[in-house]
């Protein structure tokens with residue numbers, strides 16, 4: 466097994482994260498630009514000419530964007546061997562009404578479908594993400610700390626679209642007079658830490674079991690609002706502090722578990738569920754979980770392959786019931802983690818990228834294996850299923866200069882052709898990436914009961 470721990474003592478995953486996070490120019494470029502005495506200030510990870518000799522896997526780069534694209538500026542080349550020796554096997558993924566798309570198996574149960582969504586579908590999903598998925602009752606990263614509008618007609622995003630300078634009171638301001646306090650010497654960072662996702666390792670929900678989770682989360686009264694936060698304008702909140710919206714079953718970040726107490730269960734947006742089901746239905750799962758030798762290059766296998774029970778039926782019975790919509794400004798990152806709070810540990814997680822491209826690090830089941838750097842561009846879909854659900858992953862970098870033209874604001878007097886919501890969506894995405902990731906918490910036939918659970 467190809468394991469590595471860099472000299473700095475960081476795991477291979479962390480080394481890669483640091484490398485892609487750093488905005489210092491790549492040494493090949495820096496060599497001509499940076500004086501020798503400044504070079505030692507560069508992040509040590511920068512001394513890797515290209516990380517582990519790998520390039521990035523960049524399968525959906527539009528033609529004609531090369532000049533401004535940060536993949537190029539940073540010196541990250543589409544790699545000759547992006548998978549580090551692992552073969553990426555091509556498959557065909559059916560798409561209703563659109564024939565099919567190429568898909569690539571990039572690991573056991575891990576599938577990349579570049580450009581799955583067309584331009585119209587991308588814009589529609591950007592719109593839904595901002596103008597629908599952020600509406601009550603869906604919790605937002607801001608909900609604990611701000612008094613957000615309650616009705617969808619006056620949602621935070623509709624304020625952003627129609628009257629962005631509207632002041633949204635912080636909860637603290639309704640209890641204390643924080644808005645009139647002078648700034649403290651060390652002001653709260655713009656993405657308040659409490660709004661960020663705290664990701665630490667925890668026991669897999671499938672091992673802990675439903676009853677124990679319910680007991681653990683019972684009686685939880687919610688997070689405390691920060692008493693330091695001032696009221697802010699809708700523009701400031703949406704553009705700099707909104708980090709996520711939660712769809713369907715509500716995830717409780719503090720307990721790292723879903724809150725199963727809500728009755729009736731929360732609903733998941735139907736059109737999004739249909740898109741995810743179409744994706745799952747269109748995948749030839751027999752090929753994904755087929756011949757072991759096709760997927761695993763030498764030195765790749767670790768802990769054996771997993772062929773999940775019932776995967777033949779996913780096309781019929783996959784039904785996402787929870788999801789997170791991540792909003793990234795170009796400076797934002799998401800630390801390496803594994804999503805293990807779903808009771809079915811192997812069902813597909815469907816991850817949709819919109820807006821600016823991001824570097825997605827696809828690791829292994831430990832942080833010690835060097836991850837594959839994948840450029841996820843607007844319209845790409847990544848599917849994590851089976852053993853792939855146990856793999857570390859994260860987003861160390863959102864890349865400037867990668868917004869596709871169809872998501873850019875129309876300039877030069879044609880603005881009137883677009884409605885206020887579309888313009889607001891395009892204003893937001895001009896500096897951002899959105900990721901929608903949908904999951905199914907419960908295995909097929911799982912019934913929640915009073916004292917226990919019954920599997921049909």
Ligand SMILES: O=C(O)CCC(=O)C(=O)O
Pocket residue numbers: 789791799804816825841858859860900902
């Ligand atoms: O933004 C992405 O592509 C990944 C998001 C993710 O891993 C998560 O929300 O768990």
Ligand SMILES: [Fe+2]
Pocket residue numbers: 802803804858
């Ligand atoms: Fe994740």
